[in-house]
Amino acid sequence: MKGAAPTRSTRASSSGQRRDPELEAGTSAHYEDPAYYAKTYARRTDDVRYYVDLAVASAGPVLEYGCGNGRITLPMARAGVRSTGVDLSAAMLGDLRAQLGREPRDVASRVSLRRGDMRSLRLGRRFPLVICPFNAFLHLYTREDVERFLARAREHLTPRGELVFDVSMPEPVELARDPDRAYATPRFRYPSKDGLGEVVRYTERFDYDKVRQILFVSMEFSPVSGGERWMTPLAHRQFYPQELEALLHYNGFELTALRSDFSAAPPDNQTSMLIYHCRPRRPARAGRRLG
Known part of the structure; x- marks a missing residue:
């Protein structure tokens, strides 16, 4: 993104398809640091x-797409599902497996994990x-992505x-x-493995691609101590x-x-999150023959 610091890390998709590198980074980078993710959405x-x-x-x-490190998975398992x-x-997934290892055996046994697209x-x-849950659907950037996902979801439904x-x-x-303006938020302590972490200044930049209906967000982190800055990208399709x-209807x-x-x-006009409940349509019944 223009004016942003280098990304801390990105990785390629495992789907085997060639995709826009900016979308690849926006799909994966935000989910590479489970400790930060858990703290941010606690x-x-x-x-x-x-x-x-x-x-x-x-x-x-239940089949959960985008289970991440278990923010919803673990409470479902603790509830007996x-x-x-x-x-x-x-x-x-590695972080979720580690958490499951600390759960009672009956809770851990309720969860099966698969890595995949x-x-x-x-x-x-x-x-x-x-x-x-939680905007995982917004990583479906094209009509073809949506169609493929809905086909898989339909195959997995009773x-x-x-x-x-x-x-x-x-x-x-x-x-x-x-997109050239950085929106600042209060500084905070970025979590680390040693449990201490470093205090960082945090800013966000927003760049909307009107043609593709994709919002690119650059999350920028600057250590107060003066260490190396980094940026984590996030891309969300706007539906x-x-x-x-x-x-949904045509799929x-x-x-x-x-x-x-x-x-x-x-x-209504104040809504922030939309929750869609849907079922596979039943085939239309053939009408009776007349005469």
């Missing part, structure tokens, strides 16, 4: 309660509930199973931000509600509920 609990309640009501097993977690990040991985199993996922509502003010409803899903901010309320 207070994000509304979605955890929402998905755990759905998992318990479904009685499991079996799940299979899929993620592309080896670092996040949610657009292509086939498990050969069906689930009454498939979830794709006949009346439910796919539930959340996406952030596009915010015009955020999309219109000057508008009517656009996403059409994509064989019916929308059964559209909710706002992990509540039962319908969306």
Whole structure:
């Protein structure tokens, strides 16, 4: 990104497809440091309660796309629900496995993990509930990406199973931000393996690609001590509600509920997160012959 410090690390996709390097970095880099990820989203609990309640009501097993290092996976397992977690990040899955090793045996035994691309991985199993939490859907950057993911999700659902996922509502003010301006936030202590960490200044830059509808975010970290700066990129496709409803419809899903901010309320102009509940459409029954 223009004016940003070098990325700390990036890695290529395991899908075997050649993709835009900027998108590759924006898909993977944010998930390479599990300790930072866990600290950053520790207070994000509304979605955890929402998905755990759905998992318990479904009685499991649950397929979770984008399980990461277990922010939702572990509470589901502690609530007695079996799940299979899929993620592309080896670092996040490694951290989740380490956490499972510290859980009671009955909790750990409820979780199965697979590393893979949610657009292509086939498990050969069906689930009454498939979830794709916390904007993982926003890493589907093209129509083809969406179609491949929805095809895999449909293959993994029982006949009346439910796919539930959340996406952030596009915010015009955020999309219109000057990409050359750095937006500062309060400094904080970046976590480290020794438990101490370093105090850093943190800024963000936003660059919206209007043609591809992709928001690129540069998360910039500058140690107060004067050490080396680094930048972590993040890329999120922006889906508008009517656009996403059409994509679901033309890929064989019916929308059964559209909710706002992990509540039962319908969306309105104040909505931040949209939660989609959908099921595979049943084939139309042939009508009776006349005469």
